[in-house]
Amino acid sequence: MMNLHRSRHLLVALLAAAAPLLPARADDEGRLMDTLVVADRVQVTAIKQGLSLRTQPVAATVLGQTTIERCRTNALKDLSELAPNLFIPDYGSRMTSSIYVRGMGARIDQPVLGMNVDNVPLMNKNAYDFELADVERIEVLRGPQSTLYGRNTMGGVVNVYTLSPLTWQGTRIGAEYGSGQTMRLRASTYHRLKEGMGLAAAAWYTQSDGLFTNRTTGERCDWERLGGARLKFQWRNTRGLRIENTASFTSLAQGGYPYAYAGEELRGEDGTVLVRPGEIAYNDPCSYDRTAFTEGFTLRYDAERFSIASITSYQYTDDDMILDQDFLPLSYFTLRQSLREHALTEDLVIRSRTEGAYRWLVGAFGFYKHGRMDAPVLFKQDGIERLILANANAHDPDYLYTWLDDTLPLDSRFRMPDVGAAIYHESEYHTGRWTFTAGVRVDYEHARLHYENETVARYTKTHRTDGTLYPLELRLDEGGTLRQTFVEVLPKASVRYAFDTGNDLYVSVAKGYKAGGFNTQMFSDVLQQKLMKRMGFGAEYDIDRVVSYKPEKSWNYELGGHFTAANGALRGDFALFWIDCRDQQLTVFPEGTTTGRMMTNAGRTRSLGGELTMQASPWQHLDLALSYGYTHATFRRYDNGRQDFRGNRLPYAPEHTGSLRAAWTLPTGVAWLGDLVFGADVRAAGRIWWNEENSLVQPFYALLNASIRLEHEHYSLELWGRNLTGTHYDTFYFVSIGNAFLQAGRPRTFGITLNIHISNNQ
Amino acid sequence: MKKLFLLLFAAAATLTACDEDKDYGTPNETYTGTLTVTLLSDQTQSYTYENKEFRIDNPADGTLTLWMIETQFVPAMPQLTMEVPGISYSRQVAGTTLLTGDEIIPLMGGTPYERYVITGLNGAVVNSDPHQLVVNFECMGYHVSYEGALAQ
Numbered sequence: 001m002m003n004l005h006r007s008r009h010l011l012v013a014l015l016a017a018a019a020p021l022l023p024a025r026a027d028d029e030g031r032l033m034d035t036l037v038v039a040d041r042v043q044v045t046a047i048k049q050g051l052s053l054r055t056q057p058v059a060a061t062v063l064g065q066t067t068i069e070r071c072r073t074n075a076l077k078d079l080s081e082l083a084p085n086l087f088i089p090d091y092g093s094r095m096t097s098s099i100y101v102r103g104m105g106a107r108i109d110q111p112v113l114g115m116n117v118d119n120v121p122l123m124n125k126n127a128y129d130f131e132l133a134d135v136e137r138i139e140v141l142r143g144p145q146s147t148l149y150g151r152n153t154m155g156g157v158v159n160v161y162t163l164s165p166l167t168w169q170g171t172r173i174g175a176e177y178g179s180g181q182t183m184r185l186r187a188s189t190y191h192r193l194k195e196g197m198g199l200a201a202a203a204w205y206t207q208s209d210g211l212f213t214n215r216t217t218g219e220r221c222d223w224e225r226l227g228g229a230r231l232k233f234q235w236r237n238t239r240g241l242r243i244e245n246t247a248s249f250t251s252l253a254q255g256g257y258p259y260a261y262a263g264e265e266l267r268g269e270d271g272t273v274l275v276r277p278g279e280i281a282y283n284d285p286c287s288y289d290r291t292a293f294t295e296g297f298t299l300r301y302d303a304e305r306f307s308i309a310s311i312t313s314y315q316y317t318d319d320d321m322i323l324d325q326d327f328l329p330l331s332y333f334t335l336r337q338s339l340r341e342h343a344l345t346e347d348l349v350i351r352s353r354t355e356g357a358y359r360w361l362v363g364a365f366g367f368y369k370h371g372r373m374d375a376p377v378l379f380k381q382d383g384i385e386r387l388i389l390a391n392a393n394a395h396d397p398d399y400l401y402t403w404l405d406d407t408l409p410l411d412s413r414f415r416m417p418d419v420g421a422a423i424y425h426e427s428e429y430h431t432g433r434w435t436f437t438a439g440v441r442v443d444y445e446h447a448r449l450h451y452e453n454e455t456v457a458r459y460t461k462t463h464r465t466d467g468t469l470y471p472l473e474l475r476l477d478e479g480g481t482l483r484q485t486f487v488e489v490l491p492k493a494s495v496r497y498a499f500d501t502g503n504d505l506y507v508s509v510a511k512g513y514k515a516g517g518f519n520t521q522m523f524s525d526v527l528q529q530k531l532m533k534r535m536g537f538g539a540e541y542d543i544d545r546v547v548s549y550k551p552e553k554s555w556n557y558e559l560g561g562h563f564t565a566a567n568g569a570l571r572g573d574f575a576l577f578w579i580d581c582r583d584q585q586l587t588v589f590p591e592g593t594t595t596g597r598m599m600t601n602a603g604r605t606r607s608l609g610g611e612l613t614m615q616a617s618p619w620q621h622l623d624l625a626l627s628y629g630y631t632h633a634t635f636r637r638y639d640n641g642r643q644d645f646r647g648n649r650l651p652y653a654p655e656h657t658g659s660l661r662a663a664w665t666l667p668t669g670v671a672w673l674g675d676l677v678f679g680a681d682v683r684a685a686g687r688i689w690w691n692e693e694n695s696l697v698q699p700f701y702a703l704l705n706a707s708i709r710l711e712h713e714h715y716s717l718e719l720w721g722r723n724l725t726g727t728h729y730d731t732f733y734f735v736s737i738g739n740a741f742l743q744a745g746r747p748r749t750f751g752i753t754l755n756i757h758i759s760n761n762q
Numbered sequence: 763m764k765k766l767f768l769l770l771f772a773a774a775a776t777l778t779a780c781d782e783d784k785d786y787g788t789p790n791e792t793y794t795g796t797l798t799v800t801l802l803s804d805q806t807q808s809y810t811y812e813n814k815e816f817r818i819d820n821p822a823d824g825t826l827t828l829w830m831i832e833t834q835f836v837p838a839m840p841q842l843t844m845e846v847p848g849i850s851y852s853r854q855v856a857g858t859t860l861l862t863g864d865e866i867i868p869l870m871g872g873t874p875y876e877r878y879v880i881t882g883l884n885g886a887v888v889n890s891d892p893h894q895l896v897v898n899f900e901c902m903g904y905h906v907s908y909e910g911a912l913a914q
Binding site: 533 | 832840843871872873875876877
């Protein structure tokens with residue numbers, strides 16, 4: 001493993017020392033790395049916060065089109081570590097978008113980071129991981145953004161803006177081939193139909209055979225087939241009216257879940273080795289399929305003194321996850337989870353346009369979401385014998401239990417209507433160098449869960465003394481409705497002092513929250529416990545108490561600033577934060593002798609840390625970008641019913657995150673050949689604690705990526721390599737049925753990428 | 763004291779009972795109350811469990827069935843749901859129902875468990891508001907006493 005701890009500090013020092021030596025190049029805007037995007041150069045319609053985030057009291061990282069292309073940012077996970085304290089581990093499948101920001105995060109259910117695509121908020125975290133094709137700008141806003149963006153943004157927001165047909169006209173073709181027989185094809189065309197009216201169409205297809213082999217099947221398990229298309233229409237008239245419509249469709253089929261066994265060598269009853277540590281070996285299929293459609297319609301009118309915008313969306317997600325839940329070459333149990341969800345959202349924003357001392361924004365947001373989910377769990381032979389019969393026979397000296405069927409189906413079906421509404425306001429007052437901002441949002445949400453559980457168990461009990469045989473059949477068929485209503489008041493306030501146009505300091509206080517809901521994954525536990533209770537042992541859960549959880553809330557206190565030196569050749573920002581998180585949604589062991597776990601608002605955590613980002617162009621053809629984040633996140637209260645974890649580090653969120661990118665552009669002198677760009681970046685994360693006991697740790701690791709790129713206005717050809725040092729690291733750890741599993745990070749990969757841009761304006 | 767009063771009330775009601783009245787009339791009643799378990803050989807060893815559920819069913823065979831939901835006699839014992847069938851009952855004029863039974867083999871998970879044989883079962887469902895259930899019996903060397911109110 002490569003440890004760049006020392007070199008990271010060295011590079012920060014070097015960058016700081018180099019600042020006074022940097023040449024004055026403020027007028028050379030086109031050569032600046034586009035992590036700073038000049039507002040009028042892009043056509044994106046940033047409605048709530050505007051584009052100039054460096055003049056606002058917010059910690060933000062902005063990636064422009066060139067950086068997105070050079071960093072090969074194809075999905076949300078590729079943003080990990082590019083922004084400080086943003087960690088998105090790549091594991092499982094495209095369904096598992098676990099996101100950690102400043103120590104806060106969640107493996108399942110509600111995320112801490114919101115995601116908006118062309119101002120449309122994505123309502124389902126399962127759909128966060130999609131192909132980022134032809135993206136013009138990505139903003140990562142860290143810290144609670146709940147006042148403007150509402151639920152599930154207590155860690156921040158990622159705003160993605162797709163390329164506008166009013167920005168660029170022409171045809172773009174991209175092809176890539178890399179390790180794991182990975183092929184990526186893209187084609188898009190952008191047209192200005194007439195002045196102020198543009199139409200764009202884009203399509204993409206990706207396939208990969210995968211990088212990890214399942215030893216039991218002898219096949220690659222993380223294969224993938226992904227296709228999609230997007231149609232974007234924009235129209236603007238000279239009287240301030242703007243219409244934008246973006247429709248996108250995605251279809252995905254993948255294997256995924258390359259989870260490797262991490263326990264002691266496991267042997268079968270005949271002594272043969274079933275699985276060794278580090279091996280991926282499971283016998284039942286694992287897969288994830290998704291079909292998604294999103295339609296976003298934005299209507300905006302800019303009057304003389306204010307602008308009004310309406311963002312309406314319809315989102316459809318149909319996904320299907322199949323898991324070998326034991327991830328062993330044994331037949332314990334499998335899970336299938338199929339969700340079909342429709343969501344409607346409407347956001348109305350009215351904002352002042354005056355340049356006076358006082359500016360304001362008011363908005364109203366509403367959504368309706370309806371999901372239907374089937375989540376059958378199928379106990380198979382080993383699961384029945386080892387988890388049910390062994391338990392029964394151990395508890396009952398009078399009878400011997402045997403199962404009559406080969407399997408035990410535990411069927412759960414859900415209907416999940418969810419409705420929400422919010423009103424919000426933000427005021428901004430400028431006086432001299434000072435800017436005071438205050439805002440508040442009132443969020444209302446009513447969530448319901450209609451459930452139906454069903455199972456049939458056929459088994460026998462044989463009296464151990466007299467041999468009397470009792471054939472028995474248990475049928476459970478029950479349903480019910482759970483309801484939850486939340487009202488949250490989400491204030492924020494900040495004060496900013498601007499030394500000049502490029503240097504400022506700010507302090508802010510903001511409240512964030514993660515919505516409450518229902519943990520449907522607990523229902524198979526509920527059903528299993530109920531079945532065991534009917535068999536004569538075991539205790540029953542209170543469904544409402546086990547499955548329902550309330551919102552999680554946080555207060556974020558922040559001191560930050562933006563700085564510019566050497567006439568803009570060195571730019572950066574920093575932030576120090578303190579987050580107090582309450583009613584944290586955690587999984588605990590219930591009282592009594594039950595075997596399962598339950599979701600509850602049991603925890604309180606504290607996260608504090610700092611962040612630094614810098615971009616510099618110390619020489620004419622050299623661009624550097626640094627991002628570093630430190631987080632110290634600990635439990636202040638968390639007793640899971642068996643152990644008190646107070647003072648321990650929060651699992652899964654890294655202590656350090658960082659990236660250092662360098663691009664050296666060498667003009668070839670041949671007009672048709674363009675420039676030769678040598679790129680290298682190091683991305684690092686760690687330590688990551690894998691469990692609440694803090695007994696297992698992923699040490700700090702760094703991955704070296706590099707590329708050689710021929711970059712021309714009309715094309716680019718790039719040879720690239722990722723994780724060139726072949727560093728071994730793990731991205732995920734979990735325990736299933738008492739067995740530990742790890743997913744290794746991607747190994748060393750290579751590839752070649754060709755992009756062709758045929759502009760209509762040349 | 764309350765328990766004694768209830769038993770006296772039940773006994774008084776018995777004196778005026780109408781033996782012909784076999785209609786229990788309120789099947790599947792669930793009670794919530796306190797379970798007290800005392801070791802017969804050493805009465806200093808006593809365990810009390812609050813909020814325990816007992817249920818009375820009225821099957822069509824003219825007897826009552828008592829369900830003890832997730833019950834344990836000593837803390838180390840797993841929680842068991844025990845079904846006590848064949849309890850004789852008689853309804854009194856005041857509406858109180860007396861319960862009696864002896865040498866009853868309870869069922870768990872649908873099969874009999876001779877080890878848990880119940881002896882000397884007596885009790886009453888008192889027609890108060892809400893209904894009260896009082897049950898006493900012996901099992902596995904323990905005296906078991908339950909007193910609960912009809913769950914609303």
